[in-house]
Amino acid sequence: MTAEPDTTINVNSQDLQALGNAGINKADIEKMLHALATDLRSGNEAAVHDQANGLTAAEIEILREGGAYGLDDTFPGALARSRRLAVMRLQLEFKQLQRDSLYASAVAELLGISAARVRQLTNPGNPGLYSFKGARSKAWFPRWQFVESSVIPHLRLVLQTLSPQAHPVTVQQFMTQVNNDLWSSELEENLSPRDWLIAGYPAEPVLSLIRDI
Structure with missing residues (x-):
């Protein structure tokens, strides 16, 4: 009998509090994870593999300045994941900025x-x-x-x-x-x-x- 996959994601209370203080709620996180999974299912990673190193030099520099990590790894899959994580981080930061801003x-x-x-x-x-x-x-x-x-x-x-x-x-x-x-x-x-x-x-x-x- 095949075991059911574990669909639980554990997040400690300090992380939840930090996210809450930043105005990032459960729905935001779910949307980001769904977008990442959709991107993976769509085959975008294969398209990235066709590029030399997965990212251009300009893209790598921009992501480095934004705090992205793992960009020195030449394995295309790692680069693709780093880019997606950087984009997710930017999306969350944009949501936080919007919530902190004024009408x-x-x-x-x-x-x-x-x-x-x-x-x-x-x-x-x-x-x-x-x-x-x-x-x-x-x-x-x-x-x-x-x-x-x-x-x-x-x-x-x-x-x-x-x-x-x-x-x-x-x-x-x-x-x-x-x-x-x-x-x-x-x-x-x-x-x-x-x-x-x-x-x-x-x-x-x-x-x-x-x-x-």
């Missing part, structure tokens, strides 16, 4: 301006606010660009320099993670681009860095 109406209330003015400030030709499209093409505004009831200093310069193709998750990580090139001699520590600007330092070092993302 246009909330931004209007925070800044004390009209909803029409918020829309004007998202004009791609001269942006004064950063937004991205979420579900049903709704605009979302990440919190990193706000401080108290205003925007961070030099935000307009940052947005004018930022590539329109930059992924919202990449932008969020760049603006909020400590950067080794932004050393504050007064505070004796490295700062994130966001904190650097809030602290009153010149924008140019941040602008120089953001050109590369």
Whole structure:
């Protein structure tokens, strides 16, 4: 008699709490696993095997910057799995970013301006606010660009320099993670681009860095 396959996936309570704190629920995880299984069943792995090393040099570099691992393994199956895991991670981070961001109406209330003015400030030709499209093409505004009831200093310069193709998750990580090139001699520590600007330092070092993302 053939034994039934074990369909239970064990996740410890600390992992569940961390995922919950990030706004990632059971349904999100189930969708990601289903997407991965569907991809495997569709035969996409065989298509990846036809490529030299499974990934291009540019793709490998992008995934490395995003924290992907196992990219030095030349076994095509391992590379394919690494890419899928990196994509799953990006999808989860995007969901978390969307849940942490503000609606246009909330931004209007925070800044004390009209909803029409918020829309004007998202004009791609001269942006004064950063937004991205979420579900049903709704605009979302990440919190990193706000401080108290205003925007961070030099935000307009940052947005004018930022590539329109930059992924919202990449932008969020760049603006909020400590950067080794932004050393504050007064505070004796490295700062994130966001904190650097809030602290009153010149924008140019941040602008120089953001050109590369």
